[in-house]
Amino acid sequence: MGIKKTVKNLPTMILAGRYAKYYKRNRVNEGLIFYSSHQGAGMLCGPYAIFRRLMETREFDKYTHVWQIDDPAERKQLKKELADWTNVIFVEKNSAGYFNALTSAKYIIINSTLPFYFTKKPEQVYVNTWHGIPLKTLGYDVPDGKFTTRNMTRNFLLTDYLISPCRFMTKIYLEGFKLGGIYSGKLLENGYPRNDMLFTTKRDDIIEKLINRGIYIDEKKQIILYAPTWKGSSFVRADKDIARYDEFCGYLYEHIDTEKYQILIKPHPMVYKLLSDAEKKSGRYVPQSIDTDELMSVTDVLVSDYSSIFFDFLLTDRPIIFYIPDLESYREYRGVYFGLHQLPGPYSGDMGDVAGWINRASELRAEYGSAYDKMKTWACEFDDGKVTGRVTDVILHGDESACRSVQSDNSRKKRILVAGGSFAKGEHTDKILKWLDGIDYETNDVTLLIDDCGKCTDEIMRVNDCVRVLCRNGLIPRSLPAALLAGMTDPEKASTSKLLRLFDSDDIKNNYRRILGESRFDVVANFAGECFEQALTAYHGGQSEVISEKSFNGWTAAFETAHGEWKCSKIVL
Numbered sequence: 001m002g003i004k005k006t007v008k009n010l011p012t013m014i015l016a017g018r019y020a021k022y023y024k025r026n027r028v029n030e031g032l033i034f035y036s037s038h039q040g041a042g043m044l045c046g047p048y049a050i051f052r053r054l055m056e057t058r059e060f061d062k063y064t065h066v067w068q069i070d071d072p073a074e075r076k077q078l079k080k081e082l083a084d085w086t087n088v089i090f091v092e093k094n095s096a097g098y099f100n101a102l103t104s105a106k107y108i109i110i111n112s113t114l115p116f117y118f119t120k121k122p123e124q125v126y127v128n129t130w131h132g133i134p135l136k137t138l139g140y141d142v143p144d145g146k147f148t149t150r151n152m153t154r155n156f157l158l159t160d161y162l163i164s165p166c167r168f169m170t171k172i173y174l175e176g177f178k179l180g181g182i183y184s185g186k187l188l189e190n191g192y193p194r195n196d197m198l199f200t201t202k203r204d205d206i207i208e209k210l211i212n213r214g215i216y217i218d219e220k221k222q223i224i225l226y227a228p229t230w231k232g233s234s235f236v237r238a239d240k241d242i243a244r245y246d247e248f249c250g251y252l253y254e255h256i257d258t259e260k261y262q263i264l265i266k267p268h269p270m271v272y273k274l275l276s277d278a279e280k281k282s283g284r285y286v287p288q289s290i291d292t293d294e295l296m297s298v299t300d301v302l303v304s305d306y307s308s309i310f311f312d313f314l315l316t317d318r319p320i321i322f323y324i325p326d327l328e329s330y331r332e333y334r335g336v337y338f339g340l341h342q343l344p345g346p347y348s349g350d351m352g353d354v355a356g357w358i359n360r361a362s363e364l365r366a367e368y369g370s371a372y373d374k375m376k377t378w379a380c381e382f383d384d385g386k387v388t389g390r391v392t393d394v395i396l397h398g399d400e401s402a403c404r405s406v407q408s409d410n411s412r413k414k415r416i417l418v419a420g421g422s423f424a425k426g427e428h429t430d431k432i433l434k435w436l437d438g439i440d441y442e443t444n445d446v447t448l449l450i451d452d453c454g455k456c457t458d459e460i461m462r463v464n465d466c467v468r469v470l471c472r473n474g475l476i477p478r479s480l481p482a483a484l485l486a487g488m489t490d491p492e493k494a495s496t497s498k499l500l501r502l503f504d505s506d507d508i509k510n511n512y513r514r515i516l517g518e519s520r521f522d523v524v525a526n527f528a529g530e531c532f533e534q535a536l537t538a539y540h541g542g543q544s545e546v547i548s549e550k551s552f553n554g555w556t557a558a559f560e561t562a563h564g565e566w567k568c569s570k571i572v573l
Helices: 003-008 010-025 045-055 058-062 072-081 096-104 150-158 167-176 193-200 203-212 242-255 292-296 309-316 327-333 351-359 361-367 369-379 387-397 427-437 480-487 498-502 505-516 530-540 555-563
Strands: 029-036 064-068 088-091 105-110 125-128 161-164 186-189 222-227 232-234 261-265 301-304 320-323 414-421 444-450 468-471 523-526 545-548
Touching (some): 010 096, 010 505, 029 045, 029 096, 045 058, 045 105, 045 292, 045 387, 072 088, 088 096, 105 387, 125 150, 150 468, 150 505, 161 387, 167 186, 193 292, 193 309, 203 292, 222 242, 242 261, 292 309, 301 309, 309 320, 320 361, 351 361, 361 369, 468 505
Parallel strands (some): 029 064, 222 261, 301 320, 414 444, 444 468, 523 545
16 A cells, blocks of 8 residues: 555544454444434434334333434434433444444444445344435436445445335336345335324424424414435535525515415535534524424425425425426436426426415415326335334344335346456556456346545446446455554555464455445456455355456456356365
8 A cells, every 4th residue: 555545544544443443342232223314414214213113112112222413412402302211322423432333233224324434243234214216316327326326335235124115216226226136135115214204293393393403483384395405526525505595595585475484494414514503503494403204294385306305295295396497407417317297396497486386386286186196106105104113023023024025136147246456547457348348248247346436437437337336445444553554565465465464354354244245246257466366255255256367367268258158167265
C-alpha cells in the first residue's frame, strides 16, 4: 500500500480496527435486537414498525432493544418519551455502544445500509426492510450503477431476510441489483411493515410528536405534505435545494386557501442532514426523526416528485399531486421505471398548476381513479395492516410459512467469480474486459470482484452489462497493528511474506464474508494474484474450482477454459 496511502487511510483503519476488536471479543446475545433506520436518523420506517409491533406484545420484555440515533437532541427526546422502557437503549454511530450492539445482537434490523466494515456473524440474523418502491431507477438500472451501488449490493448479499413489498420490487432486487443467481437469503414478498402504521397511528400521537419537535400544527386546517426526494451525484452527497423548497411553498401560500390548508415540508433524510441549525429550528421542515408513514396518516394532500412515499400514500385513498420541475434533465441522468402518464395524479413543473390542483383537491381522486386504483392494486397487493406480524413471525419465531418467500434461482447457470484486482487502466484490464465480452451469458452467471470501484470508474463502465460488479470497498476489519503491517506489505509478495504470519487468517475469511455474504461460486477465474487465490480458497473452503492466468499458461488458455466444459482440475494450494 505504501506509507502515504497508509497514512491517508489511517482514520478508516482505526474504525475497522475498533470494529474488529469488538467483533472478536463479543459473543452473540440471543436477547439483543439492534435497529437502524436511514443510518441513524431516528425511530423510523420498517425497523420502527417491527419495534412498535413488539411493544404491543409480552415478548418485548424478553429483549434488549438498541437503536442507533445519531442526533443528540433526538436521543434526549426519545429517552424522555420512552423513559418507562428500561430495556430500550440509544447509541451513536461508531461509539462503544454501537460497536458492542452491532457485533453482539442476535437480530439486526435496518432499512438502508450498514458501514463498510460490517460483517455478519453466522449466528446473527440480518434483516433489511428497505424503504420504498422506486419510481426512479435503482441499482444497475442507473447509468453509473455498476459502481454507485456497491455498498447496497454488498449489504443485500449479507442479509438473511430482505423485505419486498410487491412483485415489482422483487424484480428490481433480482434484476436491478443483480441478486438473482447468487443471493442466498430469502426475499419475503409480503408488503412493507411500515405501511401498517398508516392504519394504526393515532392522530393525537403524531401531532404531539410534531409539536414536541418544534413544528406548529393548526388542527383546524388540512395538511398538505410536500415531500420531494433527494437529488445529486450520489446518495451521500445529496443536493441541498432549500431555496427552491421555500420558493415553491411561498408561492403556494399566496395562491391556495390558507384558511383551509397548511403546508409541511418533509425533506429526504439525507437532505435534512444538510440543513443549518437555523433552518432546522424554523418550524418549516419536518425533522428526519418523524416517521413518514405516521406523518402521512394525518396528511390530506400529498405533493411529491420521484419519491417512493407516494406508493405508501395510495393506501389512504387521498389525492396525490406531482410537482416535477426538472423532468427532462432528471430523466436523462437517472431515468424512471414507467411513463408519468401512469401516475395516480396530475404532474407538472409549473407551480401555478400545482396550486390550482390543490384548490380542487377533492375532485382529483375521482379524476385519476383508474390510474390510482390500478397502481394501488399492484403496489399495495399485500398491505393489509398485518404485514409486521407476519414478518416478526418469520424473524423471531422461524415460522417461514407466515410470509410469501421468493428465493433466487441459482440452479440454471454456472456461477463464475472473476477476480479482477485493481482494474486499473491498461493492457491487463483490457484483457479482462475482452474475456468478459466473450462469455456466454445464457449459460453463465458472472460476478467481477475488483479492489476499489471509486478509482476505476471509466474502466468499470466498459464492463459487459450482463456482469455483476462487486468491490472490496473499505479495508479488512482487523487490528490496527495488523492493518499497518499489511499496508507496508507489497500485495504481490504478501502470500510469501513473513509478515503475513502475524495476520489472523480469520480476518481474511471474514473479509470475504463481508463482501460476498454466503454466495457460492462454481468457478473462480483469478486474475488478481496469488494472495487473492489463497484468501478466496480459504473463505470458500475449497468448494470452487480455481483457474488462473498462471496455471493455464496465459490468457488464451484461461479464455478457452471459460468457454469449454470447465473440466480443469482444482488447484491445490
